[in-house]
Amino acid sequence: MRTLLFGLSLAAASPWAMAADVTGVAFVHGTGLQTDAYQNYWNPQFVDSVRQGLADPADHVVINCDFDQRMADPRAAGCLAEQLTTFIRDRKITRLVVLTHSHGGNVMRWILSNPTLDSRYPAIIDKLVKVNAIAPSSAGTPLADAVMNGSAFDQALGWLLGYQSDSVREQQVSWMATFNATQLYGTAGRPALPKPFRTVVGTDVDSSPFDSDSYCGGYAETLALETTQNWLSSCSDGFLECSSQSAAGTVWFTDKARMAGGEPLSHNQSRRPCFGLDVVLRNDLKL
Structure with missing residues (x-):
C-alpha cells in the first residue's frame, strides 16, 4: 500500500500528469471593422458579466x-483564426466556447466548414466545445439586398450594416443560399458542422416609448429596428428573419422562451445585457 501511495504521489507531481481542463470564451463580433469590440460592439457590462461563468474570468x-x-478573406477568417490560435496557446485553453453575433456566425462557420484551407483551423476545431451563435445571419437578410441595390436603406441602415461592403454583399439572401449550398456546412441538406452550432433567435422588436424594456441597449436603435422590421417577416429581430437565424445548426432557444418577462431581443439588444441574456450565457459556460 505504501508503495502504491508513493507511486500515485509521483504521478501527481509529474509534469506529464493530466492537467485540469481550462475553459475559455471568445466573443466574436458581427459585420464591421473592429479595433475595440469590447467597448464599441459588445458592451463592457455584457462581456464582464458573461465571463464570470469561467473558473478564471x-x-x-x-x-x-x-x-x-468576405468571410474567406485573411482579414476576416484569417484574422479570427490567428486571434483564436493565440488565445488558445497563451491561456492554455483546452475547452473553447465561441460566442458570436450576427455575421460573426458566418465567419465561424467558414472555419468549421473548411478545415483544410488553413493550417490553424484544425487545432481550433479540436479545442472547440460549441459555438453559441446569437442572431446569426445564416441565410442572409433582405435588408442587405436593399442596401446593395442602393435603395433608401443605404442611408437608413448605415449604422447597422455599413455601406455596400463585401460582407454586406455576402449577406444578401441569394448569396448566402449559394454559400450554404456549396461552401458552408450546417444547413438543411448539407453535412453537419463538426462541433455544435447553437443559435439564439430574436423574434420581435418592442419599441413602445412607455415600456422601459424598450430602452435596453438604446431606444434610438430599438426604434430604428422596429422600422426596418416592416420590410421583414413578422418573426424577426428588426434585421434578421427568424428563418435566417435558425437556418444553420440547431436552435438553442428563442428569446421569449428564456428572457425575463418573456421579452423579445432586437438585433441590437442581443449583444447587450438585456433581460438576463448575459446570465443565460454565463451559466452555460459552466456546462
Missing part, C-alpha cells in the same frame, strides 16, 4: 477583426 478574448471583408 481572465480566460476570455474579445476578437477584433475586419468583418467588412
